[in-house]
Amino acid sequence: MGLREPLKLIAEDCGLPVALEAMGERWSFMILRAAFNRIYHFEEFQSELGIARNILANRLSRLVDHGILMRNPCPDDRRKIEYRLTEKGLALLPAMIALRQWGEQWGSGIPSTPVLVDERDHQPIRPVTIRAHDDRVLGAQDLCWRQAEEIRPLSMSREEEAQAAE
Amino acid sequence: MGLREPLKLIAEDCGLPVALEAMGERWSFMILRAAFNRIYHFEEFQSELGIARNILANRLSRLVDHGILMRNPCPDDRRKIEYRLTEKGLALLPAMIALRQWGEQWGSGIPSTPVLVDERDHQPIRPVTIRAHDDRVLGAQDLCWRQAEEIRPLSMSREEEAQAAE
DNA sequence: CTTGGTAAGTAGTGATTCGCAACTTAAATC
DNA sequence: GATTTAAGTTGCGAATCACTACTTACCAAG
16 A cells, blocks of 8 residues: 555654654645745745645645744735745755755756855855764764764863853 | 656756655665664565565665666676665765754654764764854854855865966 | 636646565576 | 575555535725
8 A cells, every 4th residue: 555654653763754754745845945046925935946736835845844944924916825934944944045056966966056155245155064073074974973962062062161160 | 647747847947856865765775774773684574664675676776777786697697686875865964964863863752772973982963054264153044145256265274276377 | 896817725637656575587596 | 494684666545635616705996
């Protein structure tokens, strides 16, 4: 039977299945990207993405159910509904940018214009990387797993000590 | 007809559709995660993930086709085949970690043990963030789009100037 | 207040994919 | 030679996807 088991039940030690449960379907990330690009209404999503209407309705509902989008009826035109990113939805930006940058760099090498830049000085953003607590950039070979109990704080800064003491 | 158009044809200005074309299917990220966790063989993936065998075979082939995994017959046991991450596959680590961290933080708030730590000092890694060229952390409101031509270098370091002059 | 148009969503219909189990092939092991 | 193991492949029913057409609620013009 195609009764698909939620992915999050498979490896609960990890947040990845939880994230995929919410965002792992075919159009979810494209809808999220559109929402970041100030697309707010059903018809806008539909014409922007070319997605089938029933699928779009289903995805938007799912994203709302997962608390990634919020559904606000427009006060000025009560036919219209605005889908807006919640805080939880906005928090997906690093994941989306990381995916996007990977696609740019490794997928058929498109220079990809327009470029995403820092609004303050209009310089391109850096590639998204894994960072150690002291901001060193880490690769896959620099990482390993530890139980939470094994982690011991070493050489806190003043700020961090003050924060930890709360 | 369900003849699904590749997502990358829809918005070519962006690497996201390209990334989703390769990694957007149901099990792809779970397989990638397993590969990062030193799962290399078909039967290991199968028992680790509980995925159907035909789907697993299909996904592994697709990931190999996309250059994310490489398929190496084992010299010692010629029945066995090792699926190993390529450089392109390893480059997905930031995207995967970003997704994982989002799932941890926003999905039912699991503390998530074991924790991913820096191998050098066994301290937990930082949350993945968007960074400006000078390493400032940026949020969604700090970003905007620019044409590549509009970007002008300002205040290069010696190294960057030397690199740009090549 | 009726007609036309727009926004959002639903229903119907095939094509495709998914999930499960059983089967196949080739190589290693007993 | 017989059995076991690794890596798939095949067949089938269920779920999902995509396309089109239809519906409902609302706004706007005449």
